[in-house]
Amino acid sequence: MRRAHTVEQVRAAEAARMARLPEGTLMQRAAAGLAATCARLLPRVYGSRILVLAGSGDNGGDALFAGALLARRGARVDALLLAPAKAHPGGLAALRAAGGRVTSDQSLFSTADLVLDGIVGIGGSGGLRPGAQVFASLPRRGRVVAVDVPSGVDPDTGEVPGAALRADVTVCFGTYKPGLLVDPGASYAGVLQLVGIGLELPDPALAALQHADVAALLPVPDAESDKYRRGVVGVAAGSARYPGAAVLAVAGALHGGAGAVRYAGTAAAEVVRRFPEALVTDGGPAGAGRVQAWVVGPGGGDGAARALGEALASDVPVLVDADGLTELARLGPAALAGRRAPVVLTPHTGEAARLLAGAGEGPPPAAAELAAARLATVRRLAAAYRATVLLKGSTTVVAEPGGAVRVNPTGTAWLATAGSGDVLSGLAGSLLAAGLAPLDAASAAAYLHGLAGRSAAEGAPTTALAVAAALPQVWRAVRAGRGPGAEPDAPVRA
Numbered sequence: 001m002r003r004a005h006t007v008e009q010v011r012a013a014e015a016a017r018m019a020r021l022p023e024g025t026l027m028q029r030a031a032a033g034l035a036a037t038c039a040r041l042l043p044r045v046y047g048s049r050i051l052v053l054a055g056s057g058d059n060g061g062d063a064l065f066a067g068a069l070l071a072r073r074g075a076r077v078d079a080l081l082l083a084p085a086k087a088h089p090g091g092l093a094a095l096r097a098a099g100g101r102v103t104s105d106q107s108l109f110s111t112a113d114l115v116l117d118g119i120v121g122i123g124g125s126g127g128l129r130p131g132a133q134v135f136a137s138l139p140r141r142g143r144v145v146a147v148d149v150p151s152g153v154d155p156d157t158g159e160v161p162g163a164a165l166r167a168d169v170t171v172c173f174g175t176y177k178p179g180l181l182v183d184p185g186a187s188y189a190g191v192l193q194l195v196g197i198g199l200e201l202p203d204p205a206l207a208a209l210q211h212a213d214v215a216a217l218l219p220v221p222d223a224e225s226d227k228y229r230r231g232v233v234g235v236a237a238g239s240a241r242y243p244g245a246a247v248l249a250v251a252g253a254l255h256g257g258a259g260a261v262r263y264a265g266t267a268a269a270e271v272v273r274r275f276p277e278a279l280v281t282d283g284g285p286a287g288a289g290r291v292q293a294w295v296v297g298p299g300g301g302d303g304a305a306r307a308l309g310e311a312l313a314s315d316v317p318v319l320v321d322a323d324g325l326t327e328l329a330r331l332g333p334a335a336l337a338g339r340r341a342p343v344v345l346t347p348h349t350g351e352a353a354r355l356l357a358g359a360g361e362g363p364p365p366a367a368a369e370l371a372a373a374r375l376a377t378v379r380r381l382a383a384a385y386r387a388t389v390l391l392k393g394s395t396t397v398v399a400e401p402g403g404a405v406r407v408n409p410t411g412t413a414w415l416a417t418a419g420s421g422d423v424l425s426g427l428a429g430s431l432l433a434a435g436l437a438p439l440d441a442a443s444a445a446a447y448l449h450g451l452a453g454r455s456a457a458e459g460a461p462t463t464a465l466a467v468a469a470a471l472p473q474v475w476r477a478v479r480a481g482r483g484p485g486a487e488p489d490a491p492v493r494a
């Protein structure tokens with residue numbers, strides 16, 4: 001599990017640690033780790049040209065001390081101070097003593113072999129200040145290494161309220177910060193490198209599953225298993241207008257670990273033609289027979305309202321997607337009140353906007369606004385509907401009401417293809433039917449779906465059905481601990 005902590009959590013852990021260590025120890029550890037990463041990124045340190053951008057706080061201090069270490073190894077290091085009067089005195093003295101120089105020449109940004117972004121770290125707020133904005137758009141030749149956080153990215157949320165400096169690598173200290181794992185911030189961070197500085201940290205604010213975590217969650221049949229004990233997942237999806245959504249949701253469900261898939265809806269003939277192993281009925285969930293979880297809504301069209309009502313009236317977990325969400329938004333959170341079994345909602349940002357409006361949170365916000373504030377959005381939705389919410393998009397995030405939040409590290413923009421969301425809802429519903437808790441089912445499904453998307457695409461456009469077809473190989477890779485993302489220290493973003 002990759003864990004991320006908020007600024008408040010990091011500061012508390014740092015304060016506790018610093019009380020027991022000589023002053024400056026943590027900064028020395030941070031700078032040493034930072035310099036080591038920079039050295040690995042350069043063909044050779046000796047003779048390379050390095051520009052340090054140093055702001056007014058300790059983030060600038062880290063960058064200056066790292067610059068000093070690199071200067072001692074023969075690099076030519078220039079430091080551009082964004083607030084010269086407030087530059088970290090110890091860091092500046094160390095840099096000068098090592099032969100580094102202070103410069104005001106901004107063109108070095110474009111000629112340096114490596115740029116260290118020490119403008120602002122976890123003390124940052126708002127976008128880059130005017131004096132630093134120029135670096136967000138200057139051409140670059142060498143790599144940019146962000147110190148702790150790319151300057152301009154909000155460390156706690158990943159929001160990017162103004163200009164920010166895009167990094168190739170971010171070296172973060174002590175723990176990941178949520179803003180490094182969630183878009184848009186994550187897309188500014190590049191590859192993440194964690195440097196331990198010996199902090200003792202509390203439960204994380206945000207976590208990202210890794211291969212071993214997902215492998216431990218995946219249901220595996222044993223000698224006692226039969227198809228019913230493995231769980232039956234019901235899929236109420238598709239309509240005369242959108243029969244394909246039924247096929248895609250069933251395709252996802254068939255690869256999610258349930259022992260059987262029961263389809264209920266008007267696309268029964270299409271489903272059986274494609275998947276003879278599915279059990280089908282052309283009525284709604286109420287008359288479909290016993291299942292351990294329902295998936296309602298993909299391509300549901302006019303039938304979504306009835307299917308949602310019948311599924312919610314059952315006593316098993318219900319996953320609501322697509323047209324089911326539109327109907328739920330119309331009804332508002334009251335439709336879920338009194339339900340004992342869990343509810344999982346899987347909106348994209350457009351559906352999230354409708355759900356928020358349906359919860360009485362004012363007029364529907366613009367989807368783009370919600371995408372820019374993914375963590376806040378998923379938390380608001382989970383709280384308003386008292387349900388587990390998986391918010392889809394450039395970074396998929398999953399939240400429980402008032403509780404844990406998970407971020408999916410495996411996504412790929414190739415998944416932005418019609419119908420891939422239907423595969424995801426079938427898959428997640430199947431994991432729910434197999435007995436996984438809602439947060440685990442949703443986040444494991446997103447993890448597998450992302451890997452399947454990568455594997456199906458391999459750099460070329462793919463289709464939703466191909467994503468479903470790639471699921472078995474992805475299961476095997478995750479269970480065997482191999483394939484992309486398998487190494488514990490694999491970059492969060494491939």
Ligand SMILES: NC(=O)C1=CN([C@@H]2O[C@H](COP(=O)(O)OP(=O)(O)OC[C@H]3O[C@@H](n4cnc5c(N)ncnc54)[C@H](O)[C@@H]3O)[C@@H](O)[C@H]2O)[C@@H](O)CC1
Binds near residue numbers: 027059
């Ligand atoms: N506290 C510690 O023990 C450690 C801190 N470390 C470093 O210290 C950093 C935090 O240092 P600070 O608390 O001094 O905070 P920062 O260095 O992140 O920034 C604080 C200063 O930047 C200004 N500022 C805020 N937003 C800005 C913006 N958007 N543009 C320009 N300037 C802005 C503030 O006015 C303030 O003066 C961490 O990110 C990490 O790099 C590391 O050395 C590890 C140990």
Ligand SMILES: Nc1ncnc2c1ncn2[C@@H]1O[C@H](COP(=O)(O)OP(=O)(O)O)[C@@H](O)[C@H]1O
Binds near residue numbers: 394415416417422423
């Ligand atoms: N830019 C993106 N980067 C990564 N994944 C994306 C991006 N855009 C969409 N996705 C993923 O693609 C899938 C699309 O689902 P959805 O929006 O429901 O489409 P559909 O209704 O056509 O199935 C989701 O899993 C979503 O997370």
Ligand SMILES: [K+]
Binds near residue numbers: 117119121146
């Ligand atoms: K920084």
